[in-house]
Amino acid sequence: MQSFELIKEYCNKVCEQIRWKKAKPIIIAEVENHLYDQRDAYMASGDDENAATQKAIVQMGDAIFLGQELDKTHKPRPQWFMIALTGIFMIIGLFINYYINASTESKGTFSILSYIFAFGIFVCCYYIDFTVLGKHAMKIYLFILTVSIVGVLFCPRVNGRQIWIMGMFSISLTYLSLVFPLAFSLFVYSMREKGIRGILMSGLAYLPLAFLLTVVPTISGLILYTISAFTILIFSICRGWFGVNKKHGLLLVFIPTVIMLTVSCFFIVHRMWNRISVFLNPEQARQEAGYQYCLIRDFITEAVFWGKGGVSEIFGDITALPNVNTDYPLVYLIHQFGFVVLLFITLLVVIFSIIGIYKALREKSILGSLVALTIILTFTLQSISFIIDNLGYGLISGLSLPFISYGNTALFLNAALIGFMLSIFRTGEIVVDRCSETKISKGNQSIFSYEDGKIIINLNTNHS
Incomplete structure (x- = not known):
């Protein structure tokens, strides 16, 4: 299976756990960007594309668990x-x-x-x-x-x-x-x-x-x-x-x-x-x-x-x-x-x-x-x-x-x-204005933010 298909399959599993439909496109984009960046980093270290993709997915953690965690934090906030x-x-x-x-x-x-x-x-x-x-x-x-x-x-x-x-x-x-x-x-x-x-x-x-x-x-x-x-x-x-x-x-x-x-x-x-x-x-x-x-x-x-x-x-x-x-x-x-x-x-x-x-x-x-x-x-x-x-x-x-x-x-x-x-x-929370993306990494976490309208996703990569 090609690299992009593996990433797409993983993202689909994550988003199956998300109940808020409007949040799904943003979460998919965030997770995809993170996976592609991690894959590119492994490829720069000498791994081939498929191996690098597998490592990036493993580092990200179980798709169902990640989706459930994101579902808890990304939902409408009734006022x-x-x-x-x-x-x-x-x-x-x-x-x-x-x-x-x-x-x-x-x-x-x-x-x-x-x-x-x-x-x-x-x-x-x-x-x-x-x-x-x-x-x-x-x-x-x-x-x-x-x-x-x-x-x-x-x-x-x-x-x-x-x-x-x-x-x-x-x-x-x-x-x-x-x-x-x-x-x-x-x-x-x-x-x-x-x-x-x-x-x-x-x-x-x-x-x-x-x-x-x-x-x-x-x-x-x-x-x-x-x-x-x-x-x-x-x-x-x-x-x-x-x-x-x-x-x-x-x-x-x-x-x-x-x-x-x-x-x-x-x-x-x-x-x-x-x-x-x-x-x-x-x-x-x-x-x-x-x-x-x-x-x-x-x-x-x-x-x-x-x-x-x-x-x-x-x-x-x-x-x-x-x-x-x-x-x-x-x-x-x-x-x-x-x-x-x-x-x-x-x-x-x-x-x-x-x-x-x-x-x-x-x-x-x-x-x-x-x-x-x-x-x-x-x-x-x-x-x-x-x-x-x-x-x-x-x-x-x-x-x-x-x-x-x-x-x-x-x-x-x-x-x-x-x-x-x-x-x-x-x-x-899910509204993102058109702007450049800023990516911050700290330890085993990845935090995605934007200069303007942003949705912050903390992805803990300890889970397997």
Whole structure:
């Protein structure tokens, strides 16, 4: 039997023990590479091809035992804890929206079907092979850009914001900012290993999406997108994914970013000066522009740690707060049940964010790491801005509190994003980006690793 047939037969026996089908091609490639390298080493020592192959197979060990060991270490990693946290967020959101809807004059807005549908989206994205995002990275970016341009050009304005009306449903284009960071990260992924040109192209790819958010308009969405994009680009440069000198790459990003932010801050401050002055001292315009700030802060002041807060002497009942079920559910809950609700929700957000960031940074593939980091940043920034706004200290309005604040568009988008992120954590181990292979040998073990996305296989050669 020829050398390659012996190796192929051995690899097939190994993979017969592997239950995770998606892992089999990578394991076969790893085992084959190891066997060919060992065979070549024996041939260099003077053995003929068949003898060298037999020795390499013997050194590798029993195929069935090796396959069983690899099967133990290479299987999907269900994200039960983060799934449970996501479920808790949805249950809290379900309860909050039902309670507020039943307690205020906003009846008719609550529907349990929205949460059922959102959970279905979450489950679908959790089981989808997330590598489809990498295979069509540029197409997805262009698709999102095209759809957004069409929306901005043809959607009508309602209360100063553009709304996409589809029959009985309407979607605020404000929520485009939730998918723009993902689109940008996929563009960055498509530019990997392209050096300075890749960094420059990524910088240019940021601009059209940012411009669309200024047209919508949504300053909170623009800030979320800008922070996410800047973090993603810096992270990619620091990881060496563009293949350039890190200092040069960082300077290439920081210099135009500082200039752009300086100019942008000047225009924002100029445009929002009245709002900033009211934010700093809302009492001076209590019955005008400062009304909302004073209203929220008065109700927060009347709240207690546990139980229902007092009635505001100036504004009366909590139902006086406009859009309480959509924009200020936390104010309502704090006033009705106490600060303990805020502490509990904040704790859940912190735990979810820390675990998400930790897992994203540990992903071995470029695609998995970029997409996961982007999604958890989107989740965290949304939560922070929304909580600050609900405490009466938000200079800009928060977009949403994922899964908790009212709004089907944000609910569905966040469900899809978190589903994709957990899909990465579940199967990211076997995703290997195109890159060069690095082989490390130590004693009687062989460890295969990659510069980027890798699957490490420890092959103990003591077994016969």
